[in-house]
Amino acid sequence: MALFVLLDTETTGAGENDRIIQLGYMVLDGKKVDVYNDMCSSDVPIAYGAMEVHGITPDMIEGRPPCSETDAFKKLCEINTPDNVLIIHNAPFDLGMLSKENFTSKMRLIDTLRCAKHLFEDEEAHRLQYFRYRLGLYKIEQKEADALGIEVKAHDAIGDVLVLKLFLSELRKRLEERFGAVNPIDKLVELTQTPVFNTRPLKFGKYKGKTLTEIAQNDKGYLSWMLGNMESLDEDMRYSIGRVLESV
Template sequence: MIHYILFDTETTGAQEEDRVIQFGSMILNQKGDLEVFDELCINPIPIKLEAMEVHNITPDLLKNKPNAVDTNFYKRLQELNRSENFLIAHNINFDLEMIKKEGFVNNYQLIDTLRCARHIFSELPYHRLQYLRYALELYKDEVAEAKKLNITIKAHDAIGDVLVMKLFLSKLVAQVKMSFPDINPMKKLVELTLTPVFVQTFKFGKYKGESIEDVAKKDANYLNWMMKNMDLDEDMQYTLNRVLER
């Protein structure tokens, strides 16, 4: 039976040395059965203050918690780690790299709801999960969903974000069914996850709001500087390479 594992992590920070301290997950199967996981875990890396500022997880909350690999979610993640199942997250590369530090070797089909959002809702200026929560009015359905599952929704809390992601995934599937009626929507989302997005405009920096192609024509040096000095995501790297090649 096919399973769909939606998950999110909170971590000690976003650097190479940082590790997982919270798992949030909802696991659904084809029958509609749902498993919910909301677990804190301990790791040897101190939590950075900047991370605490975002997720509000402090060291005292982790006392007597299990290691990441001993959580119920991680054990279930390993049990279902087969190619017929789907692993789903918003900006999945970040979360995947975090669980790889715990020894996880992926066999799932991957769906990145962030990249899929950039493909399918390209008209939106931003695709952060909390932005989508309001732009697509997901918040109107989340209270009833949270009450049904006995979940408290908080921004930048793993299980709260997973609940919003579940609602957003339903939107993605509906849009894919309309645009590609003859294709399995989950398979299409896997395909979109593997397809880089050409970013049209800058969302930050001195050229915020301007066309990247136009900036390439007038200030290619700035784009080259970005490539060398900034930590860019795959889509921005792909876009800058494309426009600089031209």
């Protein structure tokens, strides 16, 4: 039977040199749930902006082993096989951080952020904490946390994994409504591999408030410039810009 690994990390920041300082995940094995949650040290200082988000301060990780030497990391490596499924909200970020620890996932991947963009396309945001409130998950999370011995804290790795577990159930419900009797894991993996075309107005730049299609009709060069110069663009935005440029 496949294991389902719901994972999140907290880090020193979001830059190229930043590293993991908390690795938290749950392993779902049938009805059994095992929780792994380790704080870890880093030679990279924690950015103040990161502290503001997750509340992890230098004294909290002082004397801790680096990520690759934690029990959580070693167990993750042990169960890293193609039979298992790795579930992350915004997977590219966490997988990128794990790659700095020389971890490359062999598991099937479900990125609940991309799946949410497919299945909850009309929502104003797709952040995990947004859905925590939008879907009322905060009303039921304490019962789940008590059963698993987890402390609920927003932007804490294992606290976010708890919300992810509850959100996954909502994704499966929406999946059934949309596609009927399909294998939910196979379909979520498929959606993870399918880029999302962005039809919403931009929230940044000189064409803020305009859709990509509207921009392409008046200034294709700007979209080409975005592709070549804005490294922060995610895969979905790059896919959307490329598709729009091909169509005009």
